[in-house]
Amino acid sequence: MDVGEVLRLLDERETACRAEADRLQAEAERIGALLAGCRQELERLVTAREVVGELAVAYPAAIATVAVVPVPVAGAAAAGGDVEAFTKQVLAVLAERGRPARCREVVAALGEDPSVARHVERVRHRLKKLCAAGQVAQITPGMFTLAGAASTASG
Template sequence: MNLPTLLDLIAEREATARQAADRLREQITTLTTELTRVEGELADLKTTRTTLRALAAAEFTADDPTIASAPYQQILEVLTTAPTGMRAKGICLALGVEPSPKHVEGARAKLKRMVTRQVLTEDEPGVFTLAPKRT
């Protein structure tokens, strides 16, 4: 092979590599734009979640200052994030409290109090969910 032929082959490879690099840069630009959009959406959703939780907590506690206390707020937080209703023992576990009978009964008493104040519902015996008008 002579030198001009080798140089032509190198030039062809260089052109091919340049085209590939240009395509990749375009893809990077497109992906960066899409990533920025999705990250913005995630930030908006996080803000929305925080706002809704604050509004829900204010609504739950506006009528009764007792429910504003930390244990009740912790229970509300667990039930807000739960996909379905929970039992007192499950709430104890979610709060990191030992599920001994003493603690489970204390949690159940708080849950029943919240049902009486229409913050929670107990559609099925022992299974507590947020009241529908408050979700």
């Protein structure tokens, strides 16, 4: 290999390296802009929390009477009309099973795709709420059953 060919290879390598450096620089700038936006939103939320906290101290009676507006839940809950309907659907699935069920099984029985994380997490969240309310029991991690059926399932 002569000097001319070595220099040509070095030029090619340098050009490729410059192109990659430019690409990475553009990506770093894009990420920097995203980070700046995230920090700005965080700052806005912190300010909002501080203002609400100050209002709660200054006007405790007014804050205590503020109504909480429920946010509709997407998917099965929205199809059922509200969280209460969704809760009834989840309880009905567990009752139909007659045995402990995994969250993904409940999701599938509700007609949703158990491979979609948000479906699984929504049902898992509801099951955990029902556990806290004493309507559902988690007999082992990830296995849920109706609270009355828990004693027969575990014993």
